[in-house]
Amino acid sequence: MRAFKVFLAIAAAFILLVQSRTASIAAGLIGGTAHDFTLEDISGKTHSLGDYKGRVVFIDFWASWCPPCKKEFPEINAMLKAYEGADVVGIAVNIDKKRSHAEDFLRGVGALSKNLVVLLDPESAAIRHYNALTMPTSYILDKSGVVRFVHFGYNESDAQKWKQEIDRLLKE
Amino acid sequence: MRKRVFILILLLGIAAVSGCARVKPWEREYLADPIMQLDYNKEEKAVREHFLGTREGSAGSFGVSGGGCGCN
Numbered sequence: 495m496r497a498f499k500v501f502l503a504i505a506a507a508f509i510l511l512v513q514s515r516t517a518s519i520a521a522g523l524i525g526g527t528a529h530d531f532t533l534e535d536i537s538g539k540t541h542s543l544g545d546y547k548g549r550v551v552f553i554d555f556w557a558s559w560c561p562p563c564k565k566e567f568p569e570i571n572a573m574l575k576a577y578e579g580a581d582v583v584g585i586a587v588n589i590d591k592k593r594s595h596a597e598d599f600l601r602g603v604g605a606l607s608k609n610l611v612v613l614l615d616p617e618s619a620a621i622r623h624y625n626a627l628t629m630p631t632s633y634i635l636d637k638s639g640v641v642r643f644v645h646f647g648y649n650e651s652d653a654q655k656w657k658q659e660i661d662r663l664l665k666e
Numbered sequence: 667m668r669k670r671v672f673i674l675i676l677l678l679g680i681a682a683v684s685g686c687a688r689v690k691p692w693e694r695e696y697l698a699d700p701i702m703q704l705d706y707n708k709e710e711k712a713v714r715e716h717f718l719g720t721r722e723g724s725a726g727s728f729g730v731s732g733g734g735c736g737c738n
Contacts, residue, residue, distance in 0.1 A: 589695075
């Protein structure tokens with residue numbers, strides 16, 4: 495019985511440690527300027543994060559091998575369609591090593607929102623600077639390029655949260 | 667005595683954990699490949715089990731089977 499209690503205490507301490515680590519990493523990112531990166535989109539056109547200053551930016555790191563990312567992507571696309579014409583841009587950074595994997599997935603998604611840019615990062619160069627703990631991880635930047643919200647992983651309720659956060663940043 | 671056993675288990679646990687490496691989320695492409703799953707191909711698994719079951723004519727970990735050629 496005593497050993498079981500000790501085990502429970504260790505398990506609880508471990509869970510708390512993991513949770514506090516997640517919170518501290520998110521807290522460390524929030525309020526800081528997002529790391530600038532330059533990547534190519536599927537057509538070969540180069541985009542830099544700095545190009546989108548003055549707009550609320552939704553950055554999402556995703557991959558075709560990640561099931562939650564594949565669930566999340568159509569949600570992001572639908573959400574951004576609602577913001578077409580507003581000062582909002584979505585940057586979906588794909589980290590597949592083979593671009594054909596991303597292309598195959600995107601063919602199934604259908605028409606992309608006009609304010610969604612899909613960039614390719616086969617070397618995972620950009621994501622390293624964002625301390626992503628899970629796949630997918632998304633960040634919402636304000637118009638001055640400061641990280642204001644971080645979402646590790648994906649839940650079905652996330653789309654509502656993104657909208658609230660984007661609306662809040664648009665009003666600033 | 668019990669305390670020593672507990673400490674020994676704890677130390678062995680710590681030693682075992684030290685062999686673990688943290689794989690970054692963006693480095694999991696190969697680990698996420700379906701081929702990394704033990705039974706990624708359900709059809710092949712069923713055929714293999716059928717073949718083994720009939721050739722061995724014994725009860726394996728995957729169920730009970732009779733003898734036969736394993737060809738149907």
